[in-house]
Amino acid sequence: MKKKILLSTLIIFSIVCTLNAATLLSPNKNLKLEFQLTPSGEPEYSFFYREKAVILPSKMGFELKNMPSFVNGFQIHKIDTLTFDQTWEPIWGEVRQIRNHYNEMLVCLEQKSTQRTMKIRFRLFDDGLGFRYEFDKQQNLSYFQIMEEFTQFALTADHKAFWIPGDYDTNEYYYTTTKLSEVDASKVDGSGIGTHGYFAKNAVQSPLMMKTDNGLYINIFEAALIDYPAMQLLIDQKKLVLTSSLVPSAVGVKAFMQTPQNTPWRTIIVSDKATDILASKMILNLNEPCKIKDTDFIKPQKFIGIWWAMHVPNKWSWNYAHEPNIKLKDTDWNALKPLPQHGAKTENVKRYVDFAAANGIPSVLVEGWNVGWEDWMGNWKEEVFDFVTPYPDFDVKEIHRYAASKGVKIIMHHETSASVTNYERRLDKAIEFMKENGYEAVKTGYVGRIIPRGEYHDGQWMVNHYIRVAEKMAENKIMLDAHEPVRPTGLHRTYPNWLACEAARGNEFNAWSAGNPPEHETILPFTRLMGGPMDYTPGIFEIKMSYYQPGNPCQVHTTLAKQLALYVTMYSPLQMAADLPENYEKRMDAFQFIKDVAVDWDDTKYIEAEPGDYITVARKAKNTDDWFVGAITDENARMAVIPFNFLDAKQWYVATIYSDAENADWKENPMAYKIQKFLVNSKSILKQKLAPGGGAAISLKKATKEEMKELKKL
Numbered sequence: 001m002k003k004k005i006l007l008s009t010l011i012i013f014s015i016v017c018t019l020n021a022a023t024l025l026s027p028n029k030n031l032k033l034e035f036q037l038t039p040s041g042e043p044e045y046s047f048f049y050r051e052k053a054v055i056l057p058s059k060m061g062f063e064l065k066n067m068p069s070f071v072n073g074f075q076i077h078k079i080d081t082l083t084f085d086q087t088w089e090p091i092w093g094e095v096r097q098i099r100n101h102y103n104e105m106l107v108c109l110e111q112k113s114t115q116r117t118m119k120i121r122f123r124l125f126d127d128g129l130g131f132r133y134e135f136d137k138q139q140n141l142s143y144f145q146i147m148e149e150f151t152q153f154a155l156t157a158d159h160k161a162f163w164i165p166g167d168y169d170t171n172e173y174y175y176t177t178t179k180l181s182e183v184d185a186s187k188v189d190g191s192g193i194g195t196h197g198y199f200a201k202n203a204v205q206s207p208l209m210m211k212t213d214n215g216l217y218i219n220i221f222e223a224a225l226i227d228y229p230a231m232q233l234l235i236d237q238k239k240l241v242l243t244s245s246l247v248p249s250a251v252g253v254k255a256f257m258q259t260p261q262n263t264p265w266r267t268i269i270v271s272d273k274a275t276d277i278l279a280s281k282m283i284l285n286l287n288e289p290c291k292i293k294d295t296d297f298i299k300p301q302k303f304i305g306i307w308w309a310m311h312v313p314n315k316w317s318w319n320y321a322h323e324p325n326i327k328l329k330d331t332d333w334n335a336l337k338p339l340p341q342h343g344a345k346t347e348n349v350k351r352y353v354d355f356a357a358a359n360g361i362p363s364v365l366v367e368g369w370n371v372g373w374e375d376w377m378g379n380w381k382e383e384v385f386d387f388v389t390p391y392p393d394f395d396v397k398e399i400h401r402y403a404a405s406k407g408v409k410i411i412m413h414h415e416t417s418a419s420v421t422n423y424e425r426r427l428d429k430a431i432e433f434m435k436e437n438g439y440e441a442v443k444t445g446y447v448g449r450i451i452p453r454g455e456y457h458d459g460q461w462m463v464n465h466y467i468r469v470a471e472k473m474a475e476n477k478i479m480l481d482a483h484e485p486v487r488p489t490g491l492h493r494t495y496p497n498w499l500a501c502e503a504a505r506g507n508e509f510n511a512w513s514a515g516n517p518p519e520h521e522t523i524l525p526f527t528r529l530m531g532g533p534m535d536y537t538p539g540i541f542e543i544k545m546s547y548y549q550p551g552n553p554c555q556v557h558t559t560l561a562k563q564l565a566l567y568v569t570m571y572s573p574l575q576m577a578a579d580l581p582e583n584y585e586k587r588m589d590a591f592q593f594i595k596d597v598a599v600d601w602d603d604t605k606y607i608e609a610e611p612g613d614y615i616t617v618a619r620k621a622k623n624t625d626d627w628f629v630g631a632i633t634d635e636n637a638r639m640a641v642i643p644f645n646f647l648d649a650k651q652w653y654v655a656t657i658y659s660d661a662e663n664a665d666w667k668e669n670p671m672a673y674k675i676q677k678f679l680v681n682s683k684s685i686l687k688q689k690l691a692p693g694g695g696a697a698i699s700l701k702k703a704t705k706e707e708m709k710e711l712k713k714l
Ligand code: NOJ
Pocket: 307, 367, 415, 445, 447, 483, 484, 502, 506, 508
């Protein structure tokens, strides 16, 4: 598949500026950006939606190490503006075509006292603003170190915010909803998260989703995070000003720069409709086009895995033996006494391959296949895994022969235990091993404290590492799914082999912690998913962990029907059917939805949404006439209203509705579902009841003549 640019216009004009201010309008004129220099030459911007301020005058600039700062003393040298309008086709995505339409203003600033320049490039779209700082190659600025970035977002009031604590290592928190003035990161329970620690009570992470009292939705984030640390936000709880706070390096410096270099884009998406926030493609548009020439190897897909059985109680293990305090180099793995519960055994893998083959699932992930899991966590040690030595009971050749005979692929797992030096050292060999054995995709993982010691998951060094891995995998035609990386910022436009990331609190937390509150999946699309797809691992049918271990209080905080709906509401080109095959085999009627649902789309319609409360979305499967709808709610029951006006007006469709049974409830009765079929057309409107913590999943296919006779109209 080739990325096509379909239409493009570019109009450029430039003004040599003597003024201290400039204004830019969005293409539809609803958004306005104002830039100005204060009397002391500080750059400042403000941002308006339909004439109303969203961001009050806000400062921009940097503190540098052992150098005069980039805060004031600026003059405007020149301002270039242009209009850009291009429609492009992503390799995979929520829609077939994306329009990249903006007005741009490049403000070229000169700091006379230091003879240095800094540019600020603003792009104003119909749905939001992006801006970044650019440092040209110049005589008085080559190497420099950023100690802090002072980008501010001065808000107009004490908005409601959906936030997770500012943390340099993890985003695996549940969300808290409070006014900005009430944010207190110390009140958030981080237990269950491997490596965590808030760095200030009043700091939160981006994407930050907010709602004003007047019903305006504001999302602050960043795009194209490359060679720079992630941006978190410090809240001035009196003035209601957010200031960027960058994740530090091991030596305290925030970013090591060499001109020419740019920062990532700072983004503000805004609308009075929550559905517009979800539909925004601005983050993707601010990323560079696809850098991969031959993208045929990139295949959106579903997978199952030797995985959930290690997360639920009393079932399987990653480790082969019980040997804490083991050393990778000096261990004779064949001499160890195997545990009966080791998951990644050849016979278990074959059973999963059989299930995948029988149900049209292309791939099987296998975790715990390689030596080192006996002692992989918590010791901050460098040599944990080598990524090429299977356990004695995992017959790699036989497994691949067997899988190939059934048309199934095995997904590689590289848990690095955050020993990134070790991973980089061994990566070439690990890739060679994958290629020799026919692996086409890899899931990476970064559980633990980072080595090089002192670096953080979201710092500049690690940001570069994740991209290095994505590039290397692309060179070798391998698809990538990264767990515990920095949260994505739209880089999947540039590297579409990077199908998904975790980088948030996934379904797995429900197996062994207080879990994810029922509202969690109604917030993630407004926050974490703004930057790219998540490997959330939906599809859990056996909801309560007491099934595996009597008395165990953990459970998935949704109904079974909501687990189905997540395949549509949590957009990802890589979707796991995460539960155990035997749990699916007991409910093959419900599993049919997971078999049928697409992972790549021609079109997407967000029907209704409210962060923290509900989301309903319809998507048209790529290259077909089939549609799929997902509707989810938080802990409150709700009536989702779904007009089928997106359907082909000339056709009747069969709607298969997988919904909560009458008496379903996430807590008391989560596994009660019903499946109904009706004929619908573009005029039909479905009123669908969702149970507390519930949801509904609907597949829509054109009706055959027989179905027209047999089935009732809605
Ligand atoms: C955490 C990941 O999110 C999970 O998917 C994986 O199974 C474990 N780490 C082990 O790598």
